Amino acid sequence: MAEFIGKAVVAQGGGPTAVINQTLAGIVLRSKQCRQFSSLYGAIGGVRGIIEENFIDLASVSFGNLIAVANTPGAALKSTRDKPDGEYCRRIFDIFKKHDIRYFFYIGGNDSADTCRIINENANENNYDLRVYHVPKTIDNDLLVNDHTPGYGSAAKYVAQAFSGIDKDNESLGGVYIGVVMGRHAGFLTAASALAKKKEESAPHLVFLPEYSFNTEDFLEKISNIYSVSGRCVIAVSEGITDPSGCPVIASLSDKNKEYDSHGNVQLSGTGALGDMLSDLVKSKLGIKRVRSDTFGYLQRSFAGCVSPTDAKEARECGEMAVVFSSNVERDGSVTIVRTGEYEVEYELAPLAEIAGKTKLVPKEFYDPHRSMPTESFFRYARPLTGEMPICETLKARIIKVK
């Protein structure tokens, strides 16, 4: 039984994923069992929805609709790119007081965790009894403390399946193919490009992560070596690769393409510029004619119909566990996923400050910069997260000897 009954608000923040609505469904469904919420509001449009008092009654949602929404990509409560500062958080806190809101669940990444942390401090300073819970979500897989994050498994599955098909497409016609994958600082999703790779000859042949400075000569030399043997080369590149000075390659290669988002970061997604620049580089420096690039863009986080069952289940459970934690003694924190077996997880509550605003990078043992390829350790780590992959097979036949 809950120790404390009060009104609750749920919001979704940052870029949506294929399973972020599973987490929402988990919160709503579990709240019907743990009865500490006098009402359960949804804020439309993340933290901005709170400030604008744009609320819906989540208890009024039918089960059928909720389950269908859980299986739908994108943020059902809508999201925001607003990154609240102290003043913004105070305004949120004022709305909470006005509506007598006592529980806040924010589904998001490390920025959202930071918002939770600040709002929580506000409440503590004002002796206002508010319980704040950050619930993890990010395709980048870059939250500290967590073994992995909801959203990553499905995006990784998409990227792995894409490269598995690209392998066969590229094998059909030859040439160089560059696939640009999301990930500003952390290369987990780009590393996932190799998850369905079967053998040395299969694509991707090279994988470049943002954790390692990108050296143009090394890039070209490695492509040249592979292409000269097989007449083809498939490369996965993170959108966030940086040159040796730490400047994003997308910005260093062309001034024209510098565009900044609302957080003051150079825009990386939603443009094919990096892929096109790297293609031009390969064409001009190596003289290879057939060079193609695709930027996976929003497809990798929103494609309807490519969800990892493990990811969907865990996203649901993260929402459920947030409600469970809030009905116990824990006053605030971030729900985290802890791997406890092969393959099994449990959920714990970590202090908000341990997650807030911090970025987990790909550990050294997951990547071999000399081969530009993820290691076996990474494959062992990531394979359980994506679930089964479609079988892609090469034709095996006797070669006809010609006289």
Place this chain on the structure above:
Amino acid sequence: MAEFIGKAVVAQGGGPTAVINQTLAGIVLRSKQCRQFSSLYGAIGGVRGIIEENFIDLASVSFGNLIAVANTPGAALKSTRDKPDGEYCRRIFDIFKKHDIRYFFYIGGNDSADTCRIINENANENNYDLRVYHVPKTIDNDLLVNDHTPGYGSAAKYVAQAFSGIDKDNESLGGVYIGVVMGRHAGFLTAASALAKKKEESAPHLVFLPEYSFNTEDFLEKISNIYSVSGRCVIAVSEGITDPSGCPVIASLSDKNKEYDSHGNVQLSGTGALGDMLSDLVKSKLGIKRVRSDTFGYLQRSFAGCVSPTDAKEARECGEMAVVFSSNVERDGSVTIVRTGEYEVEYELAPLAEIAGKTKLVPKEFYDPHRSMPTESFFRYARPLTGEMPICETLKARIIKVK
């Protein structure tokens, strides 16, 4: 029983699809029943593989491998972009004579059909008993006589599912999204972007086909009208859109991006240039800040794990029927799909010249240029081809009235 026993060759041409190997499997499997082939060769690398006498023995492939390959995207026999002229076809014919090849099955689009036609003429002129069969394949769905073509249903399913997810992603954060879809002359695949659209407010909101000249003012005005109401707008654009003078927009907007493929056509795929240019246009002319574009590129034709069951079945049957036709009186032709019911198809053999080198465009009744949207007639036509789509649902909840 076959009227005529001889050696057969199978080859795959042009851009691969998700189901082109189903057709190959259909030919191999059915050949075990119709016993008119003394041997069944596969040419590695399309027509180039024939000239280079690069053959494998398709009878040596195990059933297990064949079925796995049938479900794998990409051309298992590898493909080529070579577009044979008269001299090239004569060289093919010489190889056929050298190996005493009497049956030729070429799985491909209208260019491949044209190659079949020329080789067939060669054989007739030389009184060489050769039976030539074109077996249809193209994600563009642009072959005459056919109701639709193998490969289209799966690519259409990918594009529809992508826009279904993009709808929810864009709804989460607002702004303008432009998705660039394959199709140089025919807009069938771009029209498929609307196949999972549920209602007026769902994405895509605008669809631009290559059959209709692209007017920049009209494009911007329509986006502005939709964006001003809902704060968002999702647009599907064919890579092949042309300006009123008939010049591809990708070439007219920027000289830098003109690149030609081996057929002398401007390169459209494998670059994000068109999407980026249209994004820049919307940003600069309409002053909208959040504008993103994705170019679907090779993902739409090769993604492993997004196959229409109907498409897979029909691709298999086209291969089977090619073998059946070759065991009957028909000496040459192109296998075609005829729609005979709701939903049912049959296969016929059309004269090669009716398909060869010709392009079917989107019929007028399938598209409304005023609304920039496919019509109900198109939806009725295309929906049976893609099979079931994942459910994407919007949250339905009571709005909280704030005092």
